[in-house]
Amino acid sequence: MIDTSALEREAARLVELAKSAGADAADAVVARGRSKSVSVRLGKVEGTNAAESDDFSLRVFVGKKVASVSAGPGADLAELAERAVAMARVSPEDAYAGLADPESLAHEILDLDRFDPTEISASELTEAALAAEAAALAVDGVSNSSGAGASAGMGGMVLVTSHGFSGSFMATRFGRSVSVIAGEGTKMERDYDFDSRLFAAELDSPETIGKRAGERTVRRVGPRQAETGRNITVVFDPRVARGFVGHVASAINGASVARKTSFLRDKMGQQVMKAGTVITDDPLIHRGPASQPFDGEGVRGQRMTMIDDGVLANWFLSSSTARELGLKTNGRGVRSGSIVNPGSTNLALEPGGMSPEDMIRQIGTGFYVTELIGHGVDMLTGEYSRGASGFWIENGEIAYPVAEVTIASNLKDMFMRLTPANDIDRKFGTAAPTIAIEGMTLAGR
Known part of the structure; x- marks a missing residue:
């Protein structure tokens, strides 16, 4: 599991800075994302992408006035808090704005088992994408490929509020997809298949995904x-x-x-x-x-x-x-x-x-x-x-x-x-x- 304690401390600090700047209440969210993907077409790699982000969002309440600001890692948290409070003070009132009622908050953070620590390399993603495309192209009647892909990533959030809530959750996601073409000229048809799972081992095999995509496409011809x-x-x-x-x-x-x-x-x-x-x-x-x-x-x-x-x-x-x-x-x-x-x-x-x-x-x-x-x-x-x-x-x-x-x-x-x-x-x-x-x-x- 990914350790989010440092992010929780940063979010808690942001909430405290907002209170110090004059907010009556506040909450801070850090949205964490990690992803990598590979796309291929006709047996060649077309793109390899990787991304990481920890995006901070602060919501502050001054009476019934509310304002929000967002920033990436490395932002000046004190400046962020002061700007949010200043914005709230000149905002119109919202009669329904406010944090969740304290009695409705989750008092225990359940582990729902949505995180797979399996590391998938770019080469493994490439192999899976190529295998899915090859299986689709092998279906009789398939004439071309629109491309195939494979991905692995994780995402989740940290939430801290000024009325005592602090928690986080993270989940992984793995995927494979392929799209192919059947027919020729003006009579071409396209279809696809994909699979997406929380746990890498539960994904349908590239060969299964490719075969399904090919068969679906051929059925649409004419x-x-x-x-x-x-x-x-x-x-x-x-x-x-x-x-x-x-x-x-x-x-x-x-x-x-x-x-x-x-x-x-x-x-x-x-x-x-x-x-x-x-x-x-x-x-x-x-x-x-x-x-x-x-x-x-x-x-x-x-x-x-x-x-x-x-x-x-x-x-x-x-x-x-x-x-x-x-x-x-x-x-x-x-x-x-x-x-x-x-x-x-x-x-x-x-x-x-x-x-x-x-x-x-x-x-x-x-x-x-x-x-x-x-x-x-x-x-x-x-x-x-x-x-x-x-x-x-x-x-x-x-x-x-x-x-x-x-x-x-x-x-x-x-x-x-x-x-x-x-x-x-x-x-x-x-x-x-x-x-x-x-x-x-x-x-x-």
């Missing part, structure tokens, strides 16, 4: 443009289903509710998804990809059911957002430098009881989406329209590739017509199985 139609059942591959669950998270984010920019802002306690649908968020999962012993304000979150049997049960809340809504924080404050906004941790659309294969057989005719294009989602109204590609489902089986179509509906209706399969993969911070959504419009030829 796409058709499906007929325009209404009441189409659209099946989302887990890769795109995770993004869809991200729309749910955005709609139940307390900050969006407070700003009145979410179409679910008045739906607490009401049915917003199909009966039986469950979405959970748990920051304390052992070796969880997005686990944290405390949030960006020092609050320990607990496992929550966000959507319970289709009923909206909770918002994601930080302290200031909770105060604005007349609620209490649930430990979902996400720190971005000196800014704290609510967000999810290990978010999961819990699986249903049907396999993806049985789901597709039951659908009979529909559209299986593997890639979405564009950002046509309006979180204020719920209107949804995005470019898509994937495969047509005919007679309960994947029939042929499809491209250049648009799928559209409204998230309010999509949520109520969503059915999850049972193939959830929890190695990502947002986890989702294959999902089917009935009643969508498809614009094609």
Whole structure:
């Protein structure tokens, strides 16, 4: 484990300097990052990168006025503190600003086992990237490479507050990816595969990743443009289903509710998804990809059911957002430098009881989406329209590739017509199985 005691002492000193400069309260964060990566293409190394950072952020409160400053290592901490306090004194009041309530703070820093001390050299990263690309190029039908990469890094934070909290956590992350091309001329298609893990030994092998990327790409060759139609059942591959669950998270984010920019802002306690649908968020999962012993304000979150049997049960809340809504924080404050906004941790659309294969057989005719294009989602109204590609489902089986179509509906209706399969993969911070959504419009030829 990385020793963060020196960083904690520096953060504590920064908080004390802020108090001495006239702040009523303050907190300091040090965001630590270490990373190295290698990219290759067609058997040659294209880039090798390494980065290290320890970025300091100070947030100070003078009454209900707040200001923030950030700096890198070696900054004059006394000057930083004085500047922050001076900025706060001339800032407008924020009725909801302040540190987290003391009774909500984490009193014990849990070890969630998210740090792998394995050292991966640049040469090992290069070997992995080259092996993944070679495996992808070996798939019959693959004609070119868009490149492959491998990475290793760590990141985390130290947080110290003026009301007695001091803690830190660090996590490692290892990754491998490859993207290749199949077909020729104007009929080329591209796809990819990747893996990302906290522990290096748990990564899929480069050969497995490469083979999957190649096979996925070849399957997309020769796409058709499906007929325009209404009441189409659209099946989302887990890769795109995770993004869809991200729309749910955005709609139940307390900050969006407070700003009145979410179409679910008045739906607490009401049915917003199909009966039986469950979405959970748990920051304390052992070796969880997005686990944290405390949030960006020092609050320990607990496992929550966000959507319970289709009923909206909770918002994601930080302290200031909770105060604005007349609620209490649930430990979902996400720190971005000196800014704290609510967000999810290990978010999961819990699986249903049907396999993806049985789901597709039951659908009979529909559209299986593997890639979405564009950002046509309006979180204020719920209107949804995005470019898509994937495969047509005919007679309960994947029939042929499809491209250049648009799928559209409204998230309010999509949520109520969503059915999850049972193939959830929890190695990502947002986890989702294959999902089917009935009643969508498809614009094609």
